[in-house]
Amino acid sequence: MKRLLIRPGAIGDFIVSLPALESLRSDYTEVWCPSVTIPLARFADRAISIASSGIDRLGLVEAGDVIERLRGFDEIHSWYGTNRPDFREFVFSLGLPFQFYNALPNAARMHAVDYYLAQVNAAAGAWPRILLQPLVKESLAVLHPFSGSARKNWPMARWLELAKLLEARMPVRWCCGPEDDLPGAVVIPDLGDLAQWLARARVFIGNDSGITHLAATVGTETIALFGPTNAAVWAPRGDRVTVICNPRMEDIAAESVAEAVT
Secondary structure, three states, X not given: OEEEEEOOOOHHHHXXXXXXXXXXXXXXEEEEEOHHXXXXXXXOOEEEEHHHHXXXXXXXXXXXXXXXXXXXXXXXXXXXXXXXXXXXXXXXXXOOOEEXXXXXXXXOOOOHHHHXXXXXXXXXXXXXXXXXXXXXXXXXXXXEOOOOOHHHXXXXXXXXXXXXXXXXXXXXXXXXXXXXXXXXXXXXXXHHHHHHHHHOOOEEEEEXXXXXXXXXXXXXXXXXXXXXXXXXXXXXXXOOEEEEEOXXXXXXXXXXXXXXXX
């Protein structure tokens, strides 16, 4: 059985989908996803970027090479193209074995991990995991003050207060993405390498972001700060995860976050 899994979306979306994607693993499993999340598709026999696959050409310009590749799979499970009736109609007209799923939960009744598991008829309750070789832990706090939306960010003034409180207990390192502006912060664009670094930290503290999910998946103590988004649906899962919620994120006290660090 050859299966193709096509999963677009941001880092956090991919991570909460991991248990569902892994449940679809077959004799040969290929994943098409954004280039940034390729290092997280460790369960797959092969992973390539959606951009390089050529799937965007289907139904628009000549794409015989892409169609030939797609015909090589027994099943195609896709979170790509679900909201494009023209795309779905085109691939079905070719007899391609697509099964489409909604890319985002359409209700707030269950956690996103369980939502994606239910889509593929897998049991609920799994945690996204990225298994790494045993690493030497450091007494280090990693702070990641950014996310995909400014409205989900705890105020920087609070982060600075938190850093001062933690520095009395352990070294503090700031972490950010290549597009963020934070002088002196650690920037590791490759998510596989970043996962290795985060796994060595004693604790990670971040907003509702993909990197917060990444820290939880490698087993590092993770404190996730949530404001406008629904933590019941989107909070990281793990046995070392603490979620602190307040719709008014500026009302989350630095002292309460520092106290949550075990």
